[in-house]
Amino acid sequence: MDEAGLRQLIDDVRGGTLSPDDAVSALRLLPFSDLGFARVDHHRHIRQGMAEAVYGPGKTPAQAARIVGELLARSTTAPVVLTRASAAMVDEALATNPGGSATGPSNHATVVWRPAPPRPERVLVMTAGTADLPVADECDATLTAHGLAPTRITDVGVAGIHRLLDQLPALTEADAVVVIAGMEGALASVVGGLTGAPVVAVPTSAGYGAAFEGVTALLAMVASCAAGITVVGIDNGFGAASAVARMFLNPARLASPSEPDHLTDVGPAPR
DSSP: OOHHHHHHHHHHHHHTSSOHHHHHHHHHTSSEEEOSSOEEESSHHHHHSSOOOEEOTTSOHHHHHHHHHHHHHTOSSOOEEEEEEOHHHHHHHHHHSTTOEEESOTTSEEEEESOOOOOSOOEEEEESSGGGHHHHHHHHHHHHHTTOOOEEEOSOOGGGHHHHHTTHHHHHHOSEEEEEEOTTOHHHHHHHTTOSSOEEEEEOSOSOGGGGGGHHHHHHHHTOSSTTOEEOOTTOHHHHHHHHHHHHHOHHHHOOTTOGGGGTTTOOOOO
C-alpha cells in the first residue's frame, strides 16, 4: 500500500463508506503478503518513498508475474519495477499484468509499470563507453519509474577527456550524477572533481584481462581521491538509481510541520 491508498482508507472509514472491520482486514496485509514462495513488502513505499522491486534471476516467469501482480493490486500509485528479467519472464509478466514497458537487452530487461510523474530534480547518467549502455539502461529505467527521468551522456570516458569537458555546463547544473564505467573506472574520479552534485559510481564488467570483470573499476572507485563518491556493486544500475532516489524520495526528508501536504504525493521540497 502507498501513502495515497492509506489516506484513502482512513478517509473512507471517516466518511462511513468503509467499515472498521473491512479497514482492519485491509491493514492486515499492509506490512506484507505471503504468497508461499515470497513475502511481498507492501509497507516499503510508506517507509522509504520507493516500493519493493522484483529481482528476476532465480525466479520462474510465473513467480515474477505473480509478485508484480500483487504489488500492482495493493497500491494505487506506487511504481512497480521488475529487473534483470529474461525474455520469457518479460512475456509472462506483461501478459499477466498489462501496461508495463520493457527496456534493455531481451535477456536482461527492466520492466516498469505505473511510472511516477516527472519530478524537477536534474539527474545525469553518464557512461564511459558504449559497452556500459546495458547498465545505463537499467539505471535509466529505474530512475524514470520514480519520476527522476535522467539526461543521458554517453561515451565520455577519460581516453578522450575533451568529450567530457564539453559537458561541463550539464555537470554544473546537475542535482545528482550517476557515473557508469568499466576498464579502470577513472571517469568517476574525474566527474567527482568537476561537480558539486552527489555522484554515484557504478563499476561495470567491461574491460580486458586486468579489469577482472569489474573488480579493478570497483576498487578504483572506492579508492577515489574525489571525496564523497558513493559506489555500488559491479553492473548494478538498479542500485545506483535507488541510491539517487533515496536522496529525493525519503518521506522523512520531505515532511515539514508547516507544509504537511508534502507527504500526500511524496513530492519534492520547493526549489
